[in-house]
Amino acid sequence: MCGHCGCGAKAGATVINLQTGHEASLGGGETGEHLHDHFHVHADGVAHAHSHDHDPAHVHSHAGHGHDHHHHDHHDHGHHGRRHSHDHAHEHGHTNHDEAAGLVLDLEARILAKNDVLAARNRAWFAGREILALNLASSPGAGKTTLLERTIGDLHHEVNLFVIEGDQVTANDGERIRRAGAPAVQVNTGTGCHLEADMIARALSELRPPPESIVMIENVGNLVCPAMFDLGEHARVVILSVTEGEDKPIKYPHMFRSADLMILNKLDLLPHVDFDVDRAVAYARDVNPAIEVLQVSARNGAGFEEWYGWIRRQSKLLKDTVFPS
């Protein structure tokens, strides 16, 4: 239970280090860092440095005149198609209303701003270590874990791969990843249907990936909720399998719009299913003209060289961003 607001945030969520077996609760208390204490902290990570020269909670008094309050606009920063805003709470006292006196606080606070601040911190942490972090999202059963197993097996001579495995309850997928040879931390979200930035921060404190490694974040199988939550990843990958409907991109536009890459998986099943690849790609480009598309089979490895090429390009992009020439 959260002592600050009593909201019981993250009730039931745990982080399990699959190497050491160390288990920690995300429900507050002994785990220390709690996100509610930090929502007002402005992220000023590498990519988002800017200053605010006003007290974010100053009080204005307006007696008997109009209410043309100056609202500070959100500062939106584009970063690979996602937005990060920094918000301020402004208090405005209205003393001349007819109704009983009350203080109206104009908050203009984006409700996801706290998560965004923590995500920006994660992003800066990754960037400072030149760690490529990818956020992998899909429906349940699209083949994320199989894709990761093959990727770990193929790339382990080239790069250190680490996995943060999100799941509501079990550690089954995390165990598969560990057996494939990558250090993994399991985040069980309990009742939660997505990972949030503070869970990633906690998982990283267990995982401790070294500089220049890759962190794959396997989000909870769900195309709705994970779309809303920036984790501080460098790029977002959405995996769609040909056993699903090709209209998923327009059914779940938030996810496909926020993704940098769509991987069409289970291509080996294409002869046996009713799935129109061109139509799926066209739908994805309707919601996100910039989305890249790869076609793979995690079962037989088809298309995986292109996937690794994409990963290498992202690593280079990250390094070029950290040290622009």
Added chain:
Amino acid sequence: MHELGITRNIVAIVSDAAKGRKVRRITVDVGDLSGVMGEAIAFCFETVARGTPLDGTALDIRRVAGRALCATCRSEFEQASLFAPCPCGSRQFTRLQGEELKIRSMEIEGEAA
């Protein structure tokens, strides 16, 4: 259902800003195209607020309809879904409103600044 997490965020942000004062009313803007259901937030709110400074606080959810400006015919049009095209057929547009997800204001009890 991400609305539960979002509702917890609302309660946390407002509780923090209230600094221990009693909150009478909160107004939250939820855009039709935000990917969040206002009804679900309203449903979660009472449960999440229980035992917090927001216990008993009224929650006003203001729906914001989707609107966009077409880049092809330059007209403004109402947009029912995130990627619905302009009536002229164009998919090139700039969103004007409908993606809001923010706490507009809160009203503190009994106090006048």
